[in-house]
Amino acid sequence: DEPPQETEIRQLDEDTVARIAAGEVVERPASAVKELVENSLDADADSVDVTVEEGGTELIRVADDGRGMGEADVRAAVREHTTSKIDGLEDLESGVATLGFRGEALHTIGSVSRVTICSRPRGDAGAGTELVYEGGEVTGVEPTGCPEGTIVEVEDLFYNTPARRKFLKTTATEFAHVNRVVTRYALANPDVAVSLTHDGREVFATTGQGDLQAAVMAVYGREVASAMIPVEAEGDDLPPGPLESVSGLVSHPETNRSSPEYLATYVNGRAVTADAVREGIMGAYGAQLGGDRYPFVTLFLEVPGEAVDVNVHPRKREVRFDDDDSVRRQVDAAVESALLEHGLLRSRAPRG
Ligand code: ADP
Ligand code: MG
DSSP: OOOOOOOSOOOOOHHHHHHHHHHHHOSSHHHHHHHHHHHHHHTTOSEEEEEEEGGGTSEEEEEEOSSOOOHHHHHHHTSTTOOSSOSSHHHHHTOOOSSOOSSOHHHHHHHSSEEEEEEEOTTOOSOOEEEEEETTEEEEEEEOOOOSEEEEEEESTTTTOHHHHHTOOOHHHHHHHHHHHHHHHHHHOTTSEEEEEETTEEEEEOOSSSOHHHHHHHHHOHHHHTTEEEEEEEGGGSOSSSOSEEEEEEEOTTSEESSGGGEEEEETTEEOBOHHHHHHHHHHHGGGSOTTOEEOEEEEEEOOGGGBOOSSOTTOOBOOBTTHHHHHHHHHHHHHHHHHHTTOOSSOOOOO
């Protein structure tokens, strides 16, 4: 063996590595909210209540009535790379049904904040477990009265990463991101009662008993809901391409906004964006929308797993299809025929 030589290259300590990794998973409060809501949905919750303070920078609380966790599970949940959702790569290749599977969210959120988990398994007669995890360490575990299900509180996000904290935007902007995340899950899960409260004010609450139309009403209000028409195209209704079906609700052209933020699109149940999908939607409305105006859209696309890669990186919201052109045409055709059927297009625009 060579004798050790002087070098400038050194190994970072674990704590530093963890905080760098955390910065990639948790960019802002909305990213933590996304992870926690996904965990609640994966736990089969019928209700998910999200409460945030100051845009989520001071407090994020996600309470669900899902499966819950016993003490051993709560302890395991915050460890690095711990998940109950997959066993190995084989499971990934056969397609994952759960929203999470990397087993890193709770661990990393807890390395840049103070996390308190209160959980009790469904139907368990015991009290429940409260675990406090801060700066990457478990600082307390005790039996505590918890409702069935799980409550996760995240306080003082980025308290130990001042640079990241400094880059947070205003409360209004951070809350807008949180709102968009929770809205997307509420629309995709009309059978789950999802609520969002900001600084003590309830922003919306879905009943969990309704269909998509009811969820749109709860989230966007009566006026928008009454301007929505159904899109329902599958198989031979669609031009050739990878999409098996396109369904959901789209607004009358005159019910529009100046931001694309209300285009909520899902591929195989995951909230994602794709240029081809957006272009297909906008193409269908064509000149019916003024420049830089966007409709309200909640659209679910089903595609065989091999035509799209959504699982590789769950944090990436942007997906690509093998065949973007066909996807664009399929979405365009599905939305256009819904608009035509409702007499909402003046004429069929020539397209090339
Ligand atoms: P992942 O979701 O990728 O598995 P997480 O760090 O988000 O990783 O969660 C780790 C584990 O903790 C999950 O696999 C799950 O078993 C458990 N868990 C997390 N949140 C909840 C919850 N709200 N209800 C029940 N179990 C949960
Ligand atoms: Mg998760």
